[in-house]
Amino acid sequence: MSPAELFSLPFMQRALLAALFTGLAAPAVGTYLVQRRLALMGDGIGHVAVTGVAIGLLTGWSPTWTAVVVAVLGAVAIELIRERGHTNGDVALALLFYGGLAGGVLVTGLGNQSAARLQQYLFGSITTISAGDVVVTMVLAAIVIAVCVGLAPQLFAVAQDAEFAMVAGLRVRSYNLLVAVLAAVSVTVAMRTVGLLLVSALMVVPVATSQQLSRSFRTTIGAAMLLGALASVGGLVVAAFASYRAQVAPGPTIVLLSLLGFAVTWPVAAWLRHRSRLQTPYVDEPLGHEVSDDHEVHDHDHGPECGHVAVPHDDHVDYVHDGHRHAAHDEHYDEH
Ligand SMILES: [Zn+2]
């Protein structure tokens, strides 16, 4: 079969669309998780979501939606346990993960469903995705991408330094919960593509790869989304062609392809770092200030309660309002 014939098949078109949106959404959330050193949070949510899928299979409701509900509840529970910060927090998380996986397998059996049915969700089954599921996948992924990109300044500030962001007046707890919910939604979105047991790879590996090559946050998240999309679509196509000779599952192929991307960039990144050390012995100031005197008079001093968006920046806090971003310094305002 030629590539043109393959891509004209309706099931392949559905799978490609789902893979593209999944590949963009998962690393977008993953960037914030990696930044907060919560790389395995997606894995935990994935285990909890197994129970959600099983409930769907048992009740006859859509497994996608029962998985969304259970994954969101699980993610909020994980975030609340983590927030307490006790030493046995990771034990509490482990209990939740095992409970999720064991509960899922148990509930699947109760409904007289074979384990094979659950396996579609554990390791993905993108080529059997229905038109309705593709639409749900695209809508949920688009929401995740829009929030991750649209709220990037706030989410970045909170993930970078929570204490500083709190001083700056950001609602740290709400933003952390928001990231947890976004992670849960993207786990569910990626469930049909790479499966619940491998979903964390698509959230973390493209981010790790782009972090090797980029120092700025904006480039990291952009490159991670691009790499995720390339791995998802590429893995699906590779698996489809390889399947003429042997049984090749798209989910694991996608994950191995993104790992290959990481392995290939490793020496390139090492060489680039070496070269940039030779060329710039001194680190440049990343973002400068421009002094502005003709700023309109404020009827308030910017502060935690003033209602403007606060962005921590080096040793001070900038406020965003009326289309510009600035910080008060003595008698003048610094524009950015
Ligand atoms: Zn203000």
Ligand SMILES: [Zn+2]
């Ligand atoms: Zn500033």
Ligand SMILES: [Zn+2]
């Ligand atoms: Zn102002």
